[in-house]
Amino acid sequence: MTLTPLVYWAQRHEEIYLRVELTDAQNIAVCVQENILRFRAQGHGAKGQNEYEFSLEFFLPVKPEVSYKSTQRQVNITVHKEQRGWWDRLIVQERKPAFLAPDFDRWLDESDAETEIREKVSSKQKIENILKTGYLFVYNLVQFLGFSWIFVNMTVRLFIFGKDSLYDTFHTISDVMFFCQLLAAVEVLNAAFGFVKTGVFPTLIQVSGRNFIIFVVFGSLEEMHRQPVVFFVFYLWSAIEIVRYPYYMLGCFNTEWKTLTWLRYTMWIPLYPLGVLAEAVAVIQSIHIFDETKLFSIPLPKNIGTSISFSYILHIYLVLMFLGLFINVRHLYKQRKRRFRTKKRKAN
Numbered sequence: 001m002t003l004t005p006l007v008y009w010a011q012r013h014e015e016i017y018l019r020v021e022l023t024d025a026q027n028i029a030v031c032v033q034e035n036i037l038r039f040r041a042q043g044h045g046a047k048g049q050n051e052y053e054f055s056l057e058f059f060l061p062v063k064p065e066v067s068y069k070s071t072q073r074q075v076n077i078t079v080h081k082e083q084r085g086w087w088d089r090l091i092v093q094e095r096k097p098a099f100l101a102p103d104f105d106r107w108l109d110e111s112d113a114e115t116e117i118r119e120k121v122s123s124k125q126k127i128e129n130i131l132k133t134g135y136l137f138v139y140n141l142v143q144f145l146g147f148s149w150i151f152v153n154m155t156v157r158l159f160i161f162g163k164d165s166l167y168d169t170f171h172t173i174s175d176v177m178f179f180c181q182l183l184a185a186v187e188v189l190n191a192a193f194g195f196v197k198t199g200v201f202p203t204l205i206q207v208s209g210r211n212f213i214i215f216v217v218f219g220s221l222e223e224m225h226r227q228p229v230v231f232f233v234f235y236l237w238s239a240i241e242i243v244r245y246p247y248y249m250l251g252c253f254n255t256e257w258k259t260l261t262w263l264r265y266t267m268w269i270p271l272y273p274l275g276v277l278a279e280a281v282a283v284i285q286s287i288h289i290f291d292e293t294k295l296f297s298i299p300l301p302k303n304i305g306t307s308i309s310f311s312y313i314l315h316i317y318l319v320l321m322f323l324g325l326f327i328n329v330r331h332l333y334k335q336r337k338r339r340f341r342t343k344k345r346k347a348n
């Protein structure tokens with residue numbers, strides 16, 4: 001003879017939990033078909049060791065996949081609701097069968113269940129925020145250390161070797177600069193994935209513009225390595241970065257140092273045009289070298305001509321550079337206005 005075990009139930013917005021009171025349950029068979037859950041197992045229940053079974057037709061549609069876990073004392077079943085929501089009761093019949101009762105250990109009313117979801121979400125968000133802040137802090141710290149090394153090294157060498165230091169900047173500094181500028185590509189991804197509140201385009205202009213100069217104009221032409229313009233470009237780039245990255249580092253912890261904020265949003269006013277001017281000088285200086293060496297020139301079929309010199313690309317780049325300067329200066333001007341306007345409002 002088959003018997004019915006005691007079954008306790010509770011719900012959440014997305015799940016139904018059933019607890020079947022059976023000790024040492026074996027040969028468990030649970031399935032959901034046509035919205036009816038059927039359970040059968042052997043175990044020790046209210047009527048001793050026996051075969052127990054029950055079936056429940058759910059109040060609203062559930063998913064056919066059902067999961068269960070058997071412990072020494074009970075069998076826990078989880079059923080997923082087809083649609084998220086709160087049910088008035090568990091089964092279709094209004095009259096509750098005698099073997100079914102609320103599981104007060106897991107029982108929550110609708111608003112408590114919502115609070116539980118909110119707490120779960122907010123703790124997940126907290127973990128995500130900690131990971132994001134940690135990642136950004138480490139990134140900014142690495143960049144700060146890299147650019148500080150560049151800036152301090154160049155300053156010290158300028159004091160010790162005077163004018164001579166202008167000629168060997170590339171040999172002493174370029175490895176660290178290569179590293180920092182390659183790593184800066186991450187900033188485009190940070191903006192694209194919404195890790196930081198900034199536009200992708202200004203960051204893309206900044207990163208690709210600098211990488212073009214360092215890898216193509218300086219990196220590929222040995223003749224450029226000993227040009228003093230390398231010093232000016234590297235010095236102007238690093239001068240802003242030793243302010244920008246610590247500003248971001250403090251920002252990671254919602255902290256600010258007013259002087260640093262002021263410097264971050266003011267130094268670009270002279271530095272950005274000077275930086276782009278230095279880069280333009282470097283590009284102009286490299287044009288005749290690309291023409292002479294034919295490096296990166298595009299070969300043409302014999303009947304048309306010899307080749308297209310890379311210097312054409314450089315001429316286009318010079319135009320883009322001033323377009324990029326205009327876009328980024330406008331962006332930084334807006335950022336400056338936004339930053340200082342907010343501050344003033346907060347102060348009032």
Ligand SMILES: CCCCCCCCCCCCC/C=C/C(=O)SCCNC(=O)CCNC(=O)[C@H](O)C(C)(C)COP(=O)(O)OP(=O)(O)OC[C@H]1O[C@@H](n2cnc3c(N)ncnc32)[C@H](O)[C@@H]1OP(=O)(O)O
Nearest residue numbers: 196197198202203209240248251268271272275321324335
């Ligand atoms: C399609 C490709 C076309 C290519 C064409 C190429 C043309 C190239 C032409 C241009 C060449 C430029 C070469 C560069 C020259 C120089 O650098 S010269 C030296 C002087 N330079 C500067 O002053 C510019 C320095 N760079 C920047 O300021 C930025 O890179 C920026 C993108 C131009 C502007 O930064 P942005 O992030 O938009 O502004 P912020 O106000 O600083 O940040 C906004 C908020 O985001 C937070 N945030 C940003 N980054 C981080 C981070 N890494 N970590 C943590 N937080 C970050 C920041 O805190 C701000 O948040 P709030 O404080 O809450 O507002």
